[in-house]
Amino acid sequence: MAPVSATTGAEPEPYDVLVIGGGPAGTAAALRAAGLGARTALVEARRTGGTCVNTGCVPTRVLAKTARLVREVRQAGDYGLAVTEQPVDWGRTVARVRATIERVQEAKAEPEKLAAAGVDLVLEGRARFTGPHEVELEGSGRRLRARSVVVAVGGRSRRLPVPGAELAVLPEEVLDLPAVPRRLAVIGAGNTGAQLVTVFDALGSEVTLLEVAPRILAQTDADVSAAVHRAFVEQGVRVRTGLAGVSSLERDGDGVRLTWTDGEHDGGEERSEVFDAVLMSTGWPASLDCLGLEAAGVEHTGRGIPVDEHLRTNVEHVYAVGDANQESMLVQAAHREAEDAAVNAVLGPRRSRRHELLPAGGFTDPDYADVGLTEAQARERDPGCVVALVPFAQMERPVIDDRTRGFLKLVADSRREQLLGAHAVGESAVEVVQAVTTAMAAGVDVATLARVEYAYPTYSAVIGAAARHLLSSAPTSYEHADQGATG
Numbered sequence: 001m002a003p004v005s006a007t008t009g010a011e012p013e014p015y016d017v018l019v020i021g022g023g024p025a026g027t028a029a030a031l032r033a034a035g036l037g038a039r040t041a042l043v044e045a046r047r048t049g050g051t052c053v054n055t056g057c058v059p060t061r062v063l064a065k066t067a068r069l070v071r072e073v074r075q076a077g078d079y080g081l082a083v084t085e086q087p088v089d090w091g092r093t094v095a096r097v098r099a100t101i102e103r104v105q106e107a108k109a110e111p112e113k114l115a116a117a118g119v120d121l122v123l124e125g126r127a128r129f130t131g132p133h134e135v136e137l138e139g140s141g142r143r144l145r146a147r148s149v150v151v152a153v154g155g156r157s158r159r160l161p162v163p164g165a166e167l168a169v170l171p172e173e174v175l176d177l178p179a180v181p182r183r184l185a186v187i188g189a190g191n192t193g194a195q196l197v198t199v200f201d202a203l204g205s206e207v208t209l210l211e212v213a214p215r216i217l218a219q220t221d222a223d224v225s226a227a228v229h230r231a232f233v234e235q236g237v238r239v240r241t242g243l244a245g246v247s248s249l250e251r252d253g254d255g256v257r258l259t260w261t262d263g264e265h266d267g268g269e270e271r272s273e274v275f276d277a278v279l280m281s282t283g284w285p286a287s288l289d290c291l292g293l294e295a296a297g298v299e300h301t302g303r304g305i306p307v308d309e310h311l312r313t314n315v316e317h318v319y320a321v322g323d324a325n326q327e328s329m330l331v332q333a334a335h336r337e338a339e340d341a342a343v344n345a346v347l348g349p350r351r352s353r354r355h356e357l358l359p360a361g362g363f364t365d366p367d368y369a370d371v372g373l374t375e376a377q378a379r380e381r382d383p384g385c386v387v388a389l390v391p392f393a394q395m396e397r398p399v400i401d402d403r404t405r406g407f408l409k410l411v412a413d414s415r416r417e418q419l420l421g422a423h424a425v426g427e428s429a430v431e432v433v434q435a436v437t438t439a440m441a442a443g444v445d446v447a448t449l450a451r452v453e454y455a456y457p458t459y460s461a462v463i464g465a466a467a468r469h470l471l472s473s474a475p476t477s478y479e480h481a482d483q484g485a486t487g
């Protein structure tokens, strides 16, 4: 409960720090602020865990595991195991996802951790600014005041501004689908769309992926994007990139008629097809609706809340972290920003944002992951940079596991000393890139990385091979190296 004034008993004393939003960013900010001795409140509209635990990373990861199980079952015969492929029981899949969310909630025990740290967790609906230092809670009408406010409200899926957009399913609504759609269109090939393509392709949907950018996973290294695209096509996914745009959705019998215009390289024609479901994964703006930012004088772009190097908004005592500022939009980034903002809010501005090394990955089939600069970014900065790419098909463990699709690409400076980036596709790609990130964070140079012993047979042994390549040879081309690698 908010501390009450000892003199009047009426007017609540302000908290030192009020955090709005109990996802990864908000919880980290509140715990850090309380750890520094600040009287702290955390206001959450629904449930702690945020997008990450309740509708994003955790459910997506369980669905990704489901897709992997389908793949393993299909391959079991090669190993002498007679496993008959069963039809997917979507209801049980959904139940498994929901049960896993509860298990993760229990393991994280955030309400208990917040209580133990002395943070007041306030679950009385959405908070709305009524002034620069005050919010009102939608559920109770109660008002809370604070010297500093950390806005950690996260984001939400964007619906395209086209007629019939309300007929589309958003990524956070996927578990509400009544069944696995036979014909599924996925609009948007960012991390979210790509992961859902793998899930529904494995579960048996005929998937069409539509993207306005010239390539899928447009933020990743071009070789990563090309490799995942190629895998999708081989798995039977219809991939259309460089679209001119989506124009409408309309009900058609039990399905949804989707109309779009192909890009010029595909003829630029308008097309119209009926799908059983259309999934819209076309972006993730901050959740600013009804937040009352204008009452606090906080400026925003409509998409997010801009911040300075200390994570402050244009109003000095109001900070914005995690997806709310629209900068990195990853759990690991949310944690770091939140802790830094909490320190700045309590002790005065001292921590600056630094995400030089932000590893990330997606659980498609094959997986992909990256850290640091893409090859194109590195070439802009250092035209003489050196690139080594080792196909998984050349490494024993992927061959043993029959998972030879993929590669690790390392980018180093022109002196072949420091790593600038790492990009992987394939089994365990995310873990491989994480290992490279640890080396980069520790300042390990390429020569040392090339000398490290790697347990045999492991996927991470590809790191040593790529580091030795960097020291010794001319760059390889993925197009060339990937020939015939189909695992």
Ligand SMILES: Cc1cc2nc3c(=O)[nH]c(=O)nc-3n(C[C@H](O)[C@H](O)[C@H](O)COP(=O)(O)OP(=O)(O)OC[C@H]3O[C@@H](n4cnc5c(N)ncnc54)[C@H](O)[C@@H]3O)c2cc1C
Pocket: 020, 021, 022, 023, 024, 025, 026, 043, 044, 045, 046, 047, 048, 049, 050, 051, 052, 053, 055, 056, 057, 058, 060, 125, 126, 127, 128, 152, 153, 154, 155, 171, 192, 287, 290, 291, 321, 322, 323, 324, 328, 329, 330, 331, 332, 334
């Ligand atoms: C499908 C999907 C899969 C993802 N997978 C990954 C992944 O594998 N790895 C990864 O690093 N990232 C992943 N992400 C991104 C990750 O989920 C986000 O970057 C992360 O959750 C951001 O944390 P946050 O605390 O800023 O926001 P959120 O997690 O969105 O939390 C914001 C919280 O604020 C609350 N809130 C909002 N408005 C108010 C208000 N006015 N008053 C009170 N409370 C409010 C919300 O209820 C919510 O609980 C994924 C995202 C999606 C959509």
Ligand SMILES: NC(=O)c1ccc[n+]([C@@H]2O[C@H](COP(=O)([O-])OP(=O)(O)OC[C@H]3O[C@@H](n4cnc5c(N)ncnc54)[C@H](O)[C@@H]3O)[C@@H](O)[C@H]2O)c1
Pocket: 160, 187, 188, 189, 190, 191, 192, 193, 195, 210, 211, 212, 213, 217, 218, 243, 245, 246, 281, 282, 283, 284, 328, 329, 330, 360, 361, 362, 363
């Ligand atoms: N595994 C992970 O780490 C993970 C998983 C999911 C999401 N996330 C993060 O969450 C954030 C949101 O991801 P996201 O994929 O939801 O959004 P995004 O903004 O990254 O991708 C949206 C995609 O939709 C496309 N698009 C936009 N309008 C379109 C149109 N009219 N027709 C066709 N395509 C259109 C965009 O070009 C883009 O490729 C990202 O920052 C992402 O990194 C991370």
